[in-house]
Amino acid sequence: MKRLLVFLTILLSIFIFAETVVNYALLEDITTTNIWNLLGSGSSAWNFYVQLWKYPSLLSMNKDGMLIPSAALEVPTIVEEDGMYTVTVKLRKDLRWSDGSPFTADDVVFTYNTIQELQIPGGNWTGAYEPKKVEKIDPWTVKFYFEEKKTMTIYYDTLMTALVCKNFWEPYVEKAKQQENPVNWLLSQEVVDPGITALNLGKIEKGAFVEVKKEVDDNFYWAKGEKSIYYENGGFVVENPNSGYKWTSNNPEPNGYVKLEVVNGPYVDKIIYRIYGNKSVALQALQKGDVDFVLNPNGLTSGEFESLKGVPGIKLTVNPSLxxxxxxxxxxxxxxxxxxxxxxxxxxxxxxxxxxxxxxxxxxxxxxxxxxxxxxxxxxxxxxxxxxxxxxxxxxxxxxxxxxxxxxxxxxxxxxxxxxxxxxxxxxxxxxxxxxxxxxxxxxxxxxxxxxxxxxxxxxxxxxxxxxxxxxxxxxxxxxxxxxxxxxxxxxxxxxxxxxxxxxxxxxxxxxxxxxxxxxxxxxxxxxxxxxxxxxxxxxxxxxxxxxxxxxxxxxxxxxxxxxxxxxxxxTPIYEAYRDTIQFPYTDTLDGIQNYNGFPENVMKVK
The missing domain is CATH 3.10.105.10 (Dipeptide-binding Protein; Domain 3)
Structure with missing residues (x-):
């Protein structure tokens, strides 16, 4: 009887503490873990798949292409003021970096000032050069000043710039300023910095795999359970039941039935991105069940797609490309x-x-x-x-x-x-x-x-x-x-x-x-x-x-x-395939599942 109890205790502990792991395939290795380089010369789909999603921006777009607030409390307006065009952005107060520190106006101002002061290179940083000045009004308010009213550039470039954690990066930036070539020194630092997600980089084995693991406990993760609600008429709502935050679109206002509701996770403890030398080897791994999904900006060829039809355990999706x-x-x-x-x-x-x-x-x-x-x-x-x-x-x-x-x-x-x-x-x-x-x-x-x-x-x-x-x-x-x-x-x-x-x-x-x-x-x-x-x-x-x-x-x-x-x-469509061992929040999306990096915080492991 005593042995049976011990055995059951061991089984229970295994059941309770077993990690939920999803395996993705990459066709190339990542080349940097440095966000300043990631959006500069280190820009690549493979780097983005594993890391870019962890950084906040003030605004973003939902799956229907609607402009929505992200770290901002709401979508701000452009105001003409003293010969300049200004945008005052109020921030959400419930965001937290994965190191536990709050996301504030200091992070926003620090990001834009660092890019402009050090002249961080790279096409993905161009929007940060648009403001003439970025200033902190209070801990939760930032004001941007522009010389020209480039409305679409302001909304879809400047205010979508990736933001970094000042607490982490300020010592590096200050040390960079003391170097002979500050930018080169800063971009060469390979570090793992905080994100605003519960998942972050873990172990990295060059040429073999990259691990992303849960860094924030569910009880302390600000975005756990946050809902993105899509309505029949195109209306959209973001709702966080924990903090009470809610944003509702006004063009159009939500009406009709709810056609999709996405509840934020994460639902897995770890994602392992396995590096394969070529696509054929990665697809063999998919068929064998070694990986659950193959990330690839071009998707599958029609021939590869056809060859996977009817393969046990494989699900297929087709989406229009951008x-x-x-x-x-x-x-x-x-x-x-x-x-x-x-x-x-x-x-x-x-x-x-x-x-x-x-x-x-x-x-x-x-x-x-x-x-x-x-x-x-x-x-x-x-x-x-x-x-x-x-x-x-x-x-x-x-x-x-x-x-x-x-x-x-x-x-x-x-x-x-x-x-x-x-x-x-x-x-x-x-x-x-x-x-x-x-x-x-x-x-x-x-x-x-x-x-x-x-x-x-x-x-x-x-x-x-x-x-x-x-x-x-x-x-x-x-x-x-x-x-x-x-x-x-x-x-x-x-x-x-x-x-x-x-x-x-x-x-x-x-x-x-x-x-x-x-x-x-x-x-x-x-x-x-x-x-x-x-x-x-x-x-x-x-x-x-x-x-x-x-x-x-x-x-x-x-x-x-x-x-x-x-x-x-x-x-041409984006053809994709994944194992029936995982479930995505949705699969009908412009440019495919890969365009959302495989939904790291919303992918579920099917038992």
Whole structure:
């Protein structure tokens, strides 16, 4: 009996004290544990996956792309004051660093002043250079001063800067100032600093694994049980039952049923990031159950995804990525300077057919440069030219648009809607422009099938559809670098197909299409010059509130769909796989689970 009691006691102790561990795979090792370097030259997806999520920022975005307070008490407003633009940020009083110290205005001011004073390099710190001054008003209030009212930059860059713990970093910064090269010395310090999460870095074995472990007991963790509540109409609430903090969106105000509620953990004691030499080895580890999830910014290939279907213990997800493939026109040249000609080409391109039939569902059709999953900025009213039409109707629409602009043919194409398999009963020949001269041969540059079979295949279909109407487009499948050189450096092209990776906030509208961003100095390769579009971009950048910013971008999407400097084609999904031994708070999210670093504080181990 005594032995049985001892045995049961041992079992109970094992049950009580057994750690809950999740294993993730990384394809490359981390290179730094220093936040100043992490957001500088040490910037990499692998470093971000393991560490970046532990640092607070004043503002952030929820999964729908809505701007929300993070360390701030609420989303602040920009005020014009004595020739400057100021933002007064009140801070939450319930945040604690993992070393137990409170998060205060001192941490905020220290971060921005250190970056500016030492001139910390790196593109991810640029927002911290925007304020002319950052001052502490009281322990829970910080005031920013700006010379220009760059509204979107202020909200989505400056106020989203990662913040550090002054108590920890101040001695390092003071010692750095005594060095011959202060910045190099500071960035070379490999340390584990406090975060505002319950998890923090533990043991690190180069080339083998990185450990993240629970550093703060649940009873003392300020964010334990905090709720993020998503409503049917897009409304959003953050609620902390322990501290009483609550923030509710006002545009829109929450209404309808709750479609998702995320309750903050952490639910595991430890996450071990195992380093694998390549993706195939990591996927083998996933299938064997050695790891629960493979972190990778590009996700899986469609082939890898297909091979994992039906594998016992494996769950699969598909999400749209932050990026798109596009066809660009050189609007400086005839006939691309005629809007109806561009619209006719767009009418011929059946995105649904390309994505779902030709590419077999491996691409997602897009109508605008804002992905639909980016719901905060996406304009649901924008439709592609010819959307929903049959192949015959698309041909006829293209013919009508060309004739409207004054184009004609030696032999006008004849469309037969009663023959859906081959609706062009007589192909067009000798296309002439409004001036009566023949349209010259037009070159469509596309990456080769070896580099990107999706774009190569799409280009060939566009060529075929155009030639059916006598539009003399010839595809040139070529080297990626040749396209970039001719489009961005030499500006010597007719049409080309490439792709962009984009951010959640559509600041890229200015870079790609504003008239003052013309290539080769800028990224506006089409030479798009529309004062109405420029005014909308300016309105977006300088908006007094988010209603104005959203409205401006939605109008800009409508204008781009009409003017077509680009034809937006499709995006490729992010394919991901994970073991059924873990559970994420949600899996339907723009750019995939990897974009949320695998939800370190919200992943659950399924028993």
């Amino acid at each position: 990026g798109f493939r596009y066809l660009a026109f050189n609007m400086r040249k005839y006939p691309f300077n005629i809007k109806e000609f561009r619209q006719a080409i767009a009418a011929l391109i059946d995105r649904d057919y390309i994505c779902n039939r030709v590419l077999q569902g491996k691409a997602i059709p897009l109508a605008t440069p804002v992905p639909p999953a980016n719901t905060f900025w996406f304009n649901t009213d924008v439709k592609t030219i010819g959307e929903g039409l049959s192949r015959a109707e698309r041909y006829q629409l293209a013919v009508d648009l060309l004739k409207k602009a004054g184009f004609s043919w030696d032999q006008e194409p004849v469309i037969n809607p009663d023959n859906p398999a081959n609706p062009v009963s007589k192909r067009g020949k000798g296309l002439k422009g409004p001036d009566g001269n023949y349209v010259p041969d037009l070159e469509l540059l596309s990456p080769s099938g070896e580099y990107d079979p999706m774009r190569a295949t799409t280009a060939i279909y566009i060529e075929q559809w155009a030639k059916d109407l006598g539009i003399p487009i010839d595809v040139k499948l070529t080297d990626f670098n040749e396209i970039v050189t001719r489009a961005f450096d030499e500006v010597d092209f007719d049409m080309y197909m490439l792709g962009w990776g984009i951010g959640r906030v559509p600041t890229y509208f200015k870079s790609f299409w504003a008239s003052d961003q013309m290539a080769p100095e800028g990224f506006n390769t089409p030479g798009y010059n529309n004062p109405e579009f420029d005014a909308l971009v300016e309105e977006f950048e300088m908006a007094d509130n988010f209603d104005e910013a959203v409205e401006a971008i939605k109008e800009a999407q409508e204008l781009l769909a009409e003017d077509l400097p680009y034809i937006i084609l499709f995006t």
